[in-house]
Amino acid sequence: MRLAAKSSKGTAxxxxxxxxxxxxxxxxxxxxxxxxxxxxxxxxxxxxxLADMIIGVGPRADxxxxxxxxxxxxxxxxxxxxxxxxxxxxxxxxxxxxxGQLEAVSRELAPCLSEGTVVTDVxxxxxxxxxxxxxxxxxxxxxxxPFVGGHPIAGHEKSGIEAASANLFTGALCILTPTDRxxxxxxxxxxxFWEAIGVKTVSMDPDAHxxxxxxxxxxxxxxAYALVNTALELQSKSGDLLSYSAGGFRDFTRVASSSPEMxxxxxxxxxxxxxxxxxxYEKTLDxxxxxxxxxxxxxxxxxxxxxxxxKEKFN
Amino acid sequence: MRLAAKSSKGTAxxxxxxxxxxxxxxxxxxxxxxxxxxxxxxxxxxxxxLADMIIGVGPRADxxxxxxxxxxxxxxxxxxxxxxxxxxxxxxxxxxxxxGQLEAVSRELAPCLSEGTVVTDVxxxxxxxxxxxxxxxxxxxxxxxPFVGGHPIAGHEKSGIEAASANLFTGALCILTPTDRxxxxxxxxxxxFWEAIGVKTVSMDPDAHxxxxxxxxxxxxxxAYALVNTALELQSKSGDLLSYSAGGFRDFTRVASSSPEMxxxxxxxxxxxxxxxxxxYEKTLDxxxxxxxxxxxxxxxxxxxxxxxxKEKFN
Numbered sequence: 314m315r316l317a318a319k320s321s322k323g324t325a326x327x328x329x330x331x332x333x334x335x336x337x338x339x340x341x342x343x344x345x346x347x348x349x350x351x352x353x354x355x356x357x358x359x360x361x362x363l364a365d366m367i368i369g370v371g372p373r374a375d376x377x378x379x380x381x382x383x384x385x386x387x388x389x390x391x392x393x394x395x396x397x398x399x400x401x402x403x404x405x406x407x408x409x410x411x412x413g414q415l416e417a418v419s420r421e422l423a424p425c426l427s428e429g430t431v432v433t434d435v436x437x438x439x440x441x442x443x444x445x446x447x448x449x450x451x452x453x454x455x456x457x458x459p460f461v462g463g464h465p466i467a468g469h470e471k472s473g474i475e476a477a478s479a480n481l482f483t484g485a486l487c488i489l490t491p492t493d494r495x496x497x498x499x500x501x502x503x504x505x506f507w508e509a510i511g512v513k514t515v516s517m518d519p520d521a522h523x524x525x526x527x528x529x530x531x532x533x534x535x536x537a538y539a540l541v542n543t544a545l546e547l548q549s550k551s552g553d554l555l556s557y558s559a560g561g562f563r564d565f566t567r568v569a570s571s572s573p574e575m576x577x578x579x580x581x582x583x584x585x586x587x588x589x590x591x592x593x594y595e596k597t598l599d600x601x602x603x604x605x606x607x608x609x610x611x612x613x614x615x616x617x618x619x620x621x622x623x624k625e626k627f628n
Numbered sequence: 629m630r631l632a633a634k635s636s637k638g639t640a641x642x643x644x645x646x647x648x649x650x651x652x653x654x655x656x657x658x659x660x661x662x663x664x665x666x667x668x669x670x671x672x673x674x675x676x677x678l679a680d681m682i683i684g685v686g687p688r689a690d691x692x693x694x695x696x697x698x699x700x701x702x703x704x705x706x707x708x709x710x711x712x713x714x715x716x717x718x719x720x721x722x723x724x725x726x727x728g729q730l731e732a733v734s735r736e737l738a739p740c741l742s743e744g745t746v747v748t749d750v751x752x753x754x755x756x757x758x759x760x761x762x763x764x765x766x767x768x769x770x771x772x773x774p775f776v777g778g779h780p781i782a783g784h785e786k787s788g789i790e791a792a793s794a795n796l797f798t799g800a801l802c803i804l805t806p807t808d809r810x811x812x813x814x815x816x817x818x819x820x821f822w823e824a825i826g827v828k829t830v831s832m833d834p835d836a837h838x839x840x841x842x843x844x845x846x847x848x849x850x851x852a853y854a855l856v857n858t859a860l861e862l863q864s865k866s867g868d869l870l871s872y873s874a875g876g877f878r879d880f881t882r883v884a885s886s887s888p889e890m891x892x893x894x895x896x897x898x899x900x901x902x903x904x905x906x907x908x909y910e911k912t913l914d915x916x917x918x919x920x921x922x923x924x925x926x927x928x929x930x931x932x933x934x935x936x937x938x939k940e941k942f943n
Contacts, residue, residue, distance in 0.1 A: 466872060488872070525872050528859050533876035536851060539916055541935035543909040544843050555938065557781060557803070557840050561848035561886075564879040566938070571876075573932035577925050584920045591917055594858040595910070601854055602906055605899045610892050617888035620856035623870065623881070 338509055339364040339404040345418055347371055347380040347389070349469060350435050351409030352477030355385035357510040360479045368399050371410075379474045397425040405506060408434040413578030415442060419449045426450065431499040432460045433506075437526060437575075438582040439464060439490045439519035447494050457496035461503040462519055464488045464526070465512060470571045487512045490519040527586035532594060534576055535587065537568035653824055654679040654719040660733055662686055662695040662704070664784060665750050666724030667792030670700035672825040675794045683714050686725075694789045712740040720821060723749040728893035730757060734764045741765065746814040747775045748821075752841060752890075753897040754779060754805045754834035762809050772811035776818040777834055779803045779841070780827060785886045802827045805834040842901035847909060849891055850902065852883035 342358060344351045347369040355367050369377050369386035370393075377389035390399040400406055400422065410418050415436055426432070432450050436442055443462040451458035467485040469476055487507045491500045507514050517525075544562070548554040558566065580587055604612040657673060659666045662684040670682050684692050684701035685708075692704035705714040715721055715737065725733050730751055741747070747765050751757055758777040766773035782800040784791055802822045806815045822829050832840075859877070863869040873881065895902055919927040 486872070525869055528862050528869055529873045529877040532858075533855060533880055535916060536855060536880075536913075537876065538932050538935040539909060539912045540848060540851060541938050542931060543847075543905070543912045545934065545938050546912070547843050547905065547908055554840050554843055557801070558844045561852065561883045562844040564883055565848055565851075566935075568876045568879055569932075569935040569938075571932075571936070573929050573936055576932050577929040580920060580928060581923065581925050584923070588917065588920055590858070590862065591913065591920075593862055594854060595913070597854045597858045597861070598851075598906065598910070601850060602903065605895060605903055605906075608896065608899070610896050613895060614888050614892040616857060617853050617884075617886075617891050619860065620853040620881075620884040621886070621888055623856050623860050623884075 337362060337365055338505060341366045341368065341403045341405075342506075343368045343370060343400050343403045343406045344386060345370045345406065345408050345422070346410035346414070347377060347385055347474055348409065349472045349474070349476045349481070350465070350467075351407065352380055352383065352385040352474040353467075353479065353481035354407060354409065354435070354510070355380065356383065356477060356479035357482055358506075359384055359387075361510055363506070363509050364404075368403075370396065370399055376474050380477075383474060383477065385474065385477060393421055396421060400425050400427070400430065402427045403430050405502060406430060406432045408432065408436075411572075411575050411578055412436045412438055412442070412582055413574065416445060416449075419446055423449050426459070430459060431496075431502045433463045433503045434460075435463055435465055437464060437530065437579045438523055439488075440523040440583070442582065443490050443492065443519040447492065451494070454494075457499075458494045459496055459499045461495055461499050462490035462522075463503060463507070464490070464522065465507070466530075470567055472572045472575065482510060482512045485512050487514045488522055489514050489516050490522050491516055492519065523583050523586050527583055527590045531579060531583055531587050532590045534568060534571060535580060535591070536594070537565040538576070540565050541569040652677060652680055653820060656681045656683065656718045656720075657821075658683045658685060658715050658718045658721045659701060660685040660721065660723050660737070661725035661729070662692060662700055662789055663724065664787045664789070664791045664796070665780070665782075666722065667695055667698065667700040667789040668782075668794065668796035669722060669724065669750070669825070670695065671698065671792060671794035672797055673821075674699055674702075676825055678821070678824050679719075683718075685711065685714055691789050695792075698789060698792065700789065700792060708736055711736060715740050715742070715745065717742045718745045720817060721745060721747045723747065723751075726887075726890050726893055727751045727753055727757070727897055728889065731760060731764075734761055738764050741774070745774065746811075746817045748778045748818045749775075750778055750780055752779060752845065752894045754803075754837040755898070757897065758805050758807065758834040762807065766809070769809075772814075773809045774811055774814045776810055776814050777805035777837075778818060778822070779805070779837065780822070781845075785882055787887045787890065797825060797827045800827050802829045803837055804829050804831050805837050806831055807834065838898050838901050842898055842905045846894060846898055846902050847905045849883060849886060850895060850906070851909070852880040853891070855880050856884040 342364040344355050358364055367386045369380050369389040371377055374391045380386045408415055439462045447458035447460045450460040465485055465487040467482050504514050544554055657679040659670050673679055682701045684695050684704040686692055689706045695701045723730055754777045762773035762775045765775040780800055780802040782797050819829050859869055
């Protein structure tokens with residue numbers, strides 16, 4: 314329909330687009346949860362003209378109307394009783410709800426799926442969740458599962474459709490976590506989706522993913538929350554601390570302004586790995602404290618130098 | 629001289645500038661240490677035409693030549709034996725060396741000062757340093773000291789004259805730390821300097837400054853260094869962690885790329901306050917750990933919510 318409307322005012326300059334549009338990679342994509350990540354994915358997919366139709370699913374009509382207005386989805390469905398119709402013959406269903414809702418959403422979704430529909434997610438934890446979801450979408454262990462775990466390393470301290478952007482994933486990396494139960498065709502389809510919107514993919518064991526993300530993402534967030542709350546406690550003793558907040562502190566408050574519900578769910582879902590890295594971190598902090606107590610300036614400089622060198626190597 | 633040269637090609641549009649230039653606030657300003665902060669101060673002061681002459685003092689001719697080229701200073705002196713001539717009849721000497729060099733620099737400087745020259749600094753720690761420097765510049769305890777402690781809350785993880793900018797202090801706050809030994813005229817002169825380059829000032833007891841900065845600046849830097857070093861240690865076990873570094877972690881590595889020497893000196897100079905706030909921080913972290921161990925999701929959410937609310941209030 315949209316194609317016909319466009320071609321009726323077609324010009325020579327539109328021809329390449331029309332040709333491309335005939336070869337759209339997907340007929341129908343469904344995005345469940347059209348917030349920052351889901352909305353940005355919809356916007357990126359529409360910008361790249363990847364699908365004939367993108368449908369948003371979620372509980373709140375006002376947000377989904379905004380998603381249509383922001384060109385993240387073409388249509389939407391808020392009534393979960395009509396989920397079957399919404400996902401009927403979808404090529405790809407992307408679960409982009411908060412991690413804490415993935416299990417409940419998948420329970421509703423699984424009986425509605427058509428043959429050939431592939432399901433993926435964007436959750437910041439994988440391990441047990443991937444095992445649970447691949448079983449949910451393919452209960453018979455002798456079958457391959459149409460579920461493929463995914464985690465795009467992108468985000469923002471703001472959440473919701475208003476913060477979404479077609480460029481959120483520019484230059485990003487998406488970690489895919491196939492297992493020996495994953496259908497190879499499903500994996501290829503999900504990989505093709507990410508690469509078509511310009512995101513590099515890398516494959517990794519779901520548990521390895523969680524061990525790594527505990528260090529580079531979950532611990533930093535926990536630390537930022539802990540720092541801000543420490544300052545709040547000291548503030549009641551030392552007066553108006555936070556109005557003097559300098560550069561370093563502001564970076565932390567920004568990180569600590571991320572969604573509390575989302576980070577509660579992520580931390581709880583990955584708590585064993587998180588506890589292990591907190592322990593490693595406390596050991597480092599103890600070492601720093603000892604250097605301070607002993608007045609060991611050179612030792613402290615060496616620690617700081619080591620961190621600085623790492624940054625120069627990795628950023 | 630510069631004024632005459634300018635006025636010889638004067639136009640009607642230049643008239644207001646010429647009038648302003650007759651009332652320049654300072655005849656001569658000397659900046660000792662023309663790096664990020666000293667250089668930015670020189671650039672801001674020249675932009676505002678605050679002084680007839682700004683002289684840079686430091687050990688490295690190449691950096692000072694860059695400071696002249698970047699319009700941070702008009703002239704420079706690298707020979708400390710000629711310090712007396714450089715600071716002769718200066719209105720204001722700004723010590724902008726790293727904190728660890730302030731005592732040594734002041735020892736050289738003190739005997740060279742003219743009557744009426746005011747000295748200030750930009751160090752990130754005050755307490756003992758202010759007491760030391762006000763005595764250094766006025767050994768007789770019955771006299772008021774021409775030294776006024778100052779700390780502009782601005783900075784950058786980069787250092788050196790190349791990172792300097794006339795706008796570094798835009799919107800910033802400068803904490804001044806007068807004591808009962810501070811000469812009121814000296815205080816007014818330093819306050820006038822900061823306000824003339826568009827920086828608000830606030831006065832505070834030097835020890836209160838150090839207690840506050842331990843929380844909002846020194847602890848965040850220490851934590852960032854500790855996080856990066858923890859990741860480096862875990863990396864040797866878990867493989868290439870840092871190439872997956874997400875948003876939160878990148879903010880930390882940026883903070884942890886600040887100058888190791890500078891932060892060594894700051895942490896050592898303020899180590900008692902720093903150790904106290906590390907302890908408070910460890911208590912918060914312990915509370916978070918307990919919530920994780922007990923699987924107390926709602927408690928964790930409440931902690932995160934509290935931090936997020938603080939950010940909304942204070943940034």
